[in-house]
Amino acid sequence: MNNWFIRFLSSSIGKKLIMSLTGLFLITFLLVHLGGNLQLLNDDEGKVFNLYAKMMTTNPLIKFTSYGLYFFILLHAVQGLLIWAKNRAATGTKYAVRKKSPNTSWASSNMALLGVLILVFLGIHMGDFWFAMKYQVWPNADLGNEMVKYTLDDETVAKVKNLYAKVNWSFSQEWIVIVYIISMIGLAFHLWHGFASAFQTLGLNHKKYTPFIESVGKIFSIVIPALFALIPILYYLGIRWPFEFHFI
Amino acid sequence: MAEKSINIKLKVWRQGGKYGDGKFETYDLKDIGTDMSFLEMFDVLNEQLVSKKESPVAFEHDCREGICGTCSMVIDGQAHGPMKGTTTCQLHMRSFKDGATITVEPFRAKAFPVIRDLVVDRSSFDAIIQAGGYISVNTGQAQDANAIPIEKDTSEKAFDAATCIGCGACVAACPNSAAMLFTSAKVAHLSIMPQGKVEAQKRVEAMVNQMDKEGFGMCSNVKACEAECPKEISVENIAIMNREYMKAVLGADPERK
Numbered sequence: 221m222n223n224w225f226i227r228f229l230s231s232s233i234g235k236k237l238i239m240s241l242t243g244l245f246l247i248t249f250l251l252v253h254l255g256g257n258l259q260l261l262n263d264d265e266g267k268v269f270n271l272y273a274k275m276m277t278t279n280p281l282i283k284f285t286s287y288g289l290y291f292f293i294l295l296h297a298v299q300g301l302l303i304w305a306k307n308r309a310a311t312g313t314k315y316a317v318r319k320k321s322p323n324t325s326w327a328s329s330n331m332a333l334l335g336v337l338i339l340v341f342l343g344i345h346m347g348d349f350w351f352a353m354k355y356q357v358w359p360n361a362d363l364g365n366e367m368v369k370y371t372l373d374d375e376t377v378a379k380v381k382n383l384y385a386k387v388n389w390s391f392s393q394e395w396i397v398i399v400y401i402i403s404m405i406g407l408a409f410h411l412w413h414g415f416a417s418a419f420q421t422l423g424l425n426h427k428k429y430t431p432f433i434e435s436v437g438k439i440f441s442i443v444i445p446a447l448f449a450l451i452p453i454l455y456y457l458g459i460r461w462p463f464e465f466h467f468i
Numbered sequence: 469m470a471e472k473s474i475n476i477k478l479k480v481w482r483q484g485g486k487y488g489d490g491k492f493e494t495y496d497l498k499d500i501g502t503d504m505s506f507l508e509m510f511d512v513l514n515e516q517l518v519s520k521k522e523s524p525v526a527f528e529h530d531c532r533e534g535i536c537g538t539c540s541m542v543i544d545g546q547a548h549g550p551m552k553g554t555t556t557c558q559l560h561m562r563s564f565k566d567g568a569t570i571t572v573e574p575f576r577a578k579a580f581p582v583i584r585d586l587v588v589d590r591s592s593f594d595a596i597i598q599a600g601g602y603i604s605v606n607t608g609q610a611q612d613a614n615a616i617p618i619e620k621d622t623s624e625k626a627f628d629a630a631t632c633i634g635c636g637a638c639v640a641a642c643p644n645s646a647a648m649l650f651t652s653a654k655v656a657h658l659s660i661m662p663q664g665k666v667e668a669q670k671r672v673e674a675m676v677n678q679m680d681k682e683g684f685g686m687c688s689n690v691k692a693c694e695a696e697c698p699k700e701i702s703v704e705n706i707a708i709m710n711r712e713y714m715k716a717v718l719g720a721d722p723e724r725k
Binding site for chain 1: 479481490492542544545546550571573576577578579580581641643644645646648676677679680683684685686687688689690691692694695696703704706707708709710711713714717718
């Protein structure tokens, strides 16, 4: 192919740039997703969360963005695996002795493995909530009425799917909670390297602000997955917080 | 200070040629002076091997003062051995303990095939330099040194990158066998200087393309290269190269040859 743009994207730097940009997009997505999720901890039988879920599945702009999201997740995963395979092919005979470099974190040399773990988690996660929500497959008759009615501030009545009930049921299952916790630990390690690495690949390396990016990346990689993991843990323990949180 | 001496066990990779299978051979060396360099220790071993009518261990060396980039070897899992910012020739036996077993392997990468024992073919680096690691000037009378004023900070930054001796330790240290530290040091060195700016866009594109063609891996920002580089080249140069590459490909005139 002789198109300059295709040549650019298929060069080693272009391929890494794709990883960097899709990675940064997915990082911003994590923040939005976490904001929505934290509404699950309201002690309101899921009213705020269910109305938010309704908005997220019907707003055309969000719908449009979500297709971009699916595409970028797949692009990040496929490109990452291709890079991994190419890099494996570039290495020769394995060293008999290898000293661990002081510069190198465990996460940085296991990004592909962590990525696969996250991808498997995404499969389980999408099956459990996205699929169940879209096709109304509730696993248990005990969940009751899958539609709930809420009276809004302007006296109108909204009839929405009860995703909260599905979450409540899933997070009462021990194995699902464990899967979520392990996956969030995997995500934390992936971000531990990925956050700052994305900036370096973009060419943003400067003595003035690189230490700042690295610190933000490390805080982000711990705090965000920890908050994600907190939700199934608190659900399992039956704890809600005492105030009402509205994401938007 | 009186010279001390140590006894060591050397595990060395022996390989006949590009396509042969290699294996480790173990040699016991007695009374090795600690003031010897690592290569002098190999000279001692080879003299012993030759006197026993065995084939000596092939290894590369030239200047033996740490500036030519010819010596290679991965010593105990580190390119150029355990001492930071040092080439194998400048590594001395005082860095090793008496009775130590030292494992010596060639630089490993698909783009660095073994020629014999510890000697690898690094002509892939030459190909990257030939693709654009130079500036085009007319030869003739030497230019006046002050004809183009260059700020000291700028020239020092370029010089830091230019200290790369092209030894390939970055590739040897990289889990992906990527040559990005080497290529970026050359790209950064030339693109920072006004003389190099003229061909900066053409250069970075050509060098990166050649690097890909030679079968090196891709950088995953593990930064192992920086730690093992005998000249302590910074990975900041990789960021500079990435910027230069994006500028060149995204910003350049599509008609440019």
